[in-house]
Amino acid sequence: MSHRQRELESIEQEFNLSKEKLQAITKTFVDDFNRGLSQYNEPMAMIPTFVTGPLPDGTEEGRVCEVHLHGDKTFTLRQQKYKVSDTLKTGEARDLFNYLADCVDAFLTNVSDQDLLGESDMKLGLTFSFPVEQTALNRGKILTWTKGFSAQNAVGHDVVQLLQEAFDRKHLHVECVALVNDVRMTTYTTPHYRFGTGTNGAYVERVSNIRKLANSPQDEEYMVVNTEWGAFDNERHVLPFTRFDSKLDRKSINPRLQAFEKFISGMYLGEITRNILLNLIDACPAVLFGGHSTRQLNTHYGFDTAIMSDIENAKTAKEIKEILFNNFGLEEGLISEEDTETVRWACKIVATRAAKLSATAVAAVLIQTDQVNNRGEDMIKIGVDGSLIQHYPGFEERLREALREIVGEEVEKRILIGLAKDGSGVGAALCALQATKSTTYY
Ligand code: GLC
Numbered sequence: 001m002s003h004r005q006r007e008l009e010s011i012e013q014e015f016n017l018s019k020e021k022l023q024a025i026t027k028t029f030v031d032d033f034n035r036g037l038s039q040y041n042e043p044m045a046m047i048p049t050f051v052t053g054p055l056p057d058g059t060e061e062g063r064v065c066e067v068h069l070h071g072d073k074t075f076t077l078r079q080q081k082y083k084v085s086d087t088l089k090t091g092e093a094r095d096l097f098n099y100l101a102d103c104v105d106a107f108l109t110n111v112s113d114q115d116l117l118g119e120s121d122m123k124l125g126l127t128f129s130f131p132v133e134q135t136a137l138n139r140g141k142i143l144t145w146t147k148g149f150s151a152q153n154a155v156g157h158d159v160v161q162l163l164q165e166a167f168d169r170k171h172l173h174v175e176c177v178a179l180v181n182d183v184r185m186t187t188y189t190t191p192h193y194r195f196g197t198g199t200n201g202a203y204v205e206r207v208s209n210i211r212k213l214a215n216s217p218q219d220e221e222y223m224v225v226n227t228e229w230g231a232f233d234n235e236r237h238v239l240p241f242t243r244f245d246s247k248l249d250r251k252s253i254n255p256r257l258q259a260f261e262k263f264i265s266g267m268y269l270g271e272i273t274r275n276i277l278l279n280l281i282d283a284c285p286a287v288l289f290g291g292h293s294t295r296q297l298n299t300h301y302g303f304d305t306a307i308m309s310d311i312e313n314a315k316t317a318k319e320i321k322e323i324l325f326n327n328f329g330l331e332e333g334l335i336s337e338e339d340t341e342t343v344r345w346a347c348k349i350v351a352t353r354a355a356k357l358s359a360t361a362v363a364a365v366l367i368q369t370d371q372v373n374n375r376g377e378d379m380i381k382i383g384v385d386g387s388l389i390q391h392y393p394g395f396e397e398r399l400r401e402a403l404r405e406i407v408g409e410e411v412e413k414r415i416l417i418g419l420a421k422d423g424s425g426v427g428a429a430l431c432a433l434q435a436t437k438s439t440t441y442y
Pocket of ligand 1: 128129130131146147181182183194197198199200228230261
C-alpha cells in the first residue's frame with residue numbers, strides 16, 4: 001500500500017460509521033429526547049412550542065405579511081432577502097434588532113403589495129432560527145446563540161419584545177404577534193427536519209410525555225416540540241469526533257456547543273473538508289497538490305459547502321481542476337489527476353458521514369413517536385428542507401442507506417420524504433394567523 005493510500009485509509013476509517021455505531025447513536029438520541037422532555041436546561045432543549053392540536057390543515061384563509069394564503073392549501077409569497085453583517089451578528093443586540101426593523105420597513109415600502117396594507121397595525125410572525133424557550137405563541141427567551149451569532153444582551157431576553165421595541169422606536173405600525181422557529185412544522189402534521197446551514201427537527205409529541213411542562217394545556221393531547229437537536233451530545237458520549245472535528249470546534253465561535261450541528265450542517269461541512277485537505281497537504285511527504293496551498297484554502301471557512309456539492313457533481317478531473325482554480329486559485333499545474341480524486345474523496349466521506357448521522361436523528365423521532373414498532377402498511381411522511389437535502393448529490397440516498405441499517409428496510413421503504421420549501425415564512429404566517437384567533441398559554 002502506498003503512503004498516500006495509507007494516509008487516506010486511516011482518515012476514512014475515522015469517518016466510517018458501522019451499523020452498530022449508528023444504532024448506538026440513535027439510542028442515545030432517544031434517551032436525550034426524553035431527558036429534554038423531562039427537565040429544563042438540558043443541552044437538547046426539546047422546546048414546547050405551544051402549538052397544539054388541531055393543527056392547521058392547510059385550509060385557513062387570511063393574509064399575513066407577505067404570505068397570501070389562498071385557502072386551498074396554496075399560497076403566494078413575496079420575499080426579499082437582507083444580509084446581516086458579521087458586525088451586527090456579534091455586536092449589540094439593540095443594533096441587530098434595529099436593523100431587523102429597518103428591513104421590515106424597507107420591505108413594506110418597496111416590496112409589499114400595497115393593496116394589502118390596511119389601516120390597522122400589520123401583524124407579523126417572526127421566524128427566529130435560534131433556540132428560544134417559548135412560553136406563549138408570542139413570547140420566548142433566547143437560550144443561546146448558534147451558527148456564528150453572538151450579539152450581546154440578547155440571551156435571556158424575550159426576542160419578541162426586543163423586536164417590538166425596535167419597531168416602536170422607529171414608529172413602525174407593526175405588531176409582532178407570533179414567534180416560530182424555522183423548523184416548526186411546515187407540513188402541519190408530519191415531523192419536519194432542516195438540513196441546511198444549521199440543523200433541527202420538530203415533531204408532534206404527546207403532551208403527557210412533555211413531563212417538564214407544569215402548566216400544560218389541559219385539554220390538548222398533542223403539541224409540536226422543537227427538539228433543537230443541533231445540541232445533541234454536547235457532552236461527547238457517542239458522536240464520532242475526529243481530529244478534524246475537534247479542530248473545527250476549538251476554532252469556532254461556540255466551542256463545545258452545537259456538537260451535532262457541527263457534524264452535519266452546511267455551515268461546517270466545507271470547513272471539515274478543508275481541515276482534511278490541509279492535513280494531506282502538510283503530510284510528510286505531502287499527498288496533495290505537491291504540498292502547496294493557497295491563501296484562499298488557508299482561510300478559515302474558506303471552503304464553502306456548495307463547492308463540495310459541485311465537486312461531487314463534476315463528471316471529469318478537468319471540471320474539478322477548474323473548480324479548484326476558480327475558487328482557490330490553485331494553478332492547474334499543481335493539481336494531478338490523483339489530486340482531483342483525493343479532493344472528491346474528501347468531500348464524499350464528510351458528506352456521507354453527515355447524511356448518515358442525519359439518519360440517526362430521523363430514526364430517533366420515528367422511535368420516539370412509536371412508528372418503528374408499528375409494522376403497519378401506512379406510509380410514514382416526513383417533511384424536510386434546507387440546501388443540503390435539496391441540492392447535495394446523493395444526500396437523501398445516503399441518509400436512506402443509514403436508515404435501513406438503523407430501523408430496517410421494511411420501515412425505511414415506508415418513509416416518504418417531502419420537500420417543504422419556503423417553510424419558514426409560511427410557518428410564521430400560519431402562526432401569526434393562529435395568534436389572532438386562538439388562546440395562548442402562559
Ligand atoms: C440552529 C438553531 C435552530 C434552527 C437551526 C436551523 O440549530 O439553533 O433553532 O432551527 O439552526 O436553522
